[in-house]
């Protein structure tokens with residue numbers, strides 16, 4: 127017999143912003159439709175108390191698909207010989223930024239594999255240039271694990287935020303998803319380094335990744351509460367056929383939505399994207415994500431000519447559309463559910479961008 131009903135747990139999470147691991151597990155094991163509805167409604171209410179009906183947009187620039195790592199789930203892993211590798215030039219990246227700026231983007235996310243070609247200095251120069259041209263914009267990096275001094279240097283150059291999903295808070299599960307050369311503790315250490323340096327930091331994990339148990343998800347939630355990041359990126363795992371995990375089933379819409387709501391209640395002000403992966407497993411996945419408590423979407427600004435090559439997983443949406451089309455489509459999608467895309471930096475509520 128459970129000590130508390132699901133309804134009681136949800137109420138308590140909404141008030142105290144945390145539960146014990148066992149209590150998360152109870153909610154994850156079973157919820158009635160009515161309980162799910164109540165959870166979503168509470169999450170939406172919290173989201174709206176901090177961010178209203180605003181949806182923040184981030185222009186994602188996937189600037190290289192070269193990667194020295196070999197994560198078992200990822201389509202751009204080193205050993206995937208079926209990828210046409212590309213790198214954008216500095217000019218191309220800046221063109222994406224210009225186009226995005228014109229479309230109302232005030233945050234640019236530079237994401238890529240861990241590509242030694244982009245040295246600390248090269249990326250630093252790029253950050254400086256973007257900030258010099260657009261002092262009103264935030265620059266977010268998502269380029270994996272680097273030494274603390276490099277993180278500090280990029281922050282000094284003007285980078286504001288850093289996305290580094292922890293991928294899983296269970297060491298055993300981490301070691302199942304990654305080759306031996308990659309180290310669980312190192313990834314965790316990076317997150318704490320980034321926070322200490324002063325970035326707005328994003329962690330996160332894939333929902334339904336191979337080998338993930340409810341116990342793993344419980345550990346993810348407890349870890350997220352402890353890290354207390356500014357952003358949390360979660361989306362369903364989706365198999366990519368050229369990877370060792372290419373025949374595994376994808377994560378589900380329902381579980382992702384429940385987790386978005388739980389995370390919203392746990393970290394009330396968190397910047398929480400309705401991810402492209404969520405939009406890939408369901409035609410209205412991103413809208414449903416927003417309705418479950420998310421407040422960010424991250425459309426692609428990469429040149430259409432390379433979009434198809436940044437294939438972390440199969441069937442990724444929006445690879446054929448121009449940035450302007452994506453922007454309009456998102457506007458319409460968000461308006462259809464009563465929300466509004468805004469042309470703002472979209473910082474963590476209460477975070478000062480002064481340095």
Ligand code: SAH
Nearest residue numbers: 199200238239269270291362363364438439
């Ligand atoms: N190299 C960077 C960026 C990684 S790609 C880094 O190490 O942080 C961004 C995210 O995509 C990853 O953190 C991972 O959680 C997600 N991802 C990778 N492969 C995926 C797949 N097959 N399905 C869903 N998400 C995936």
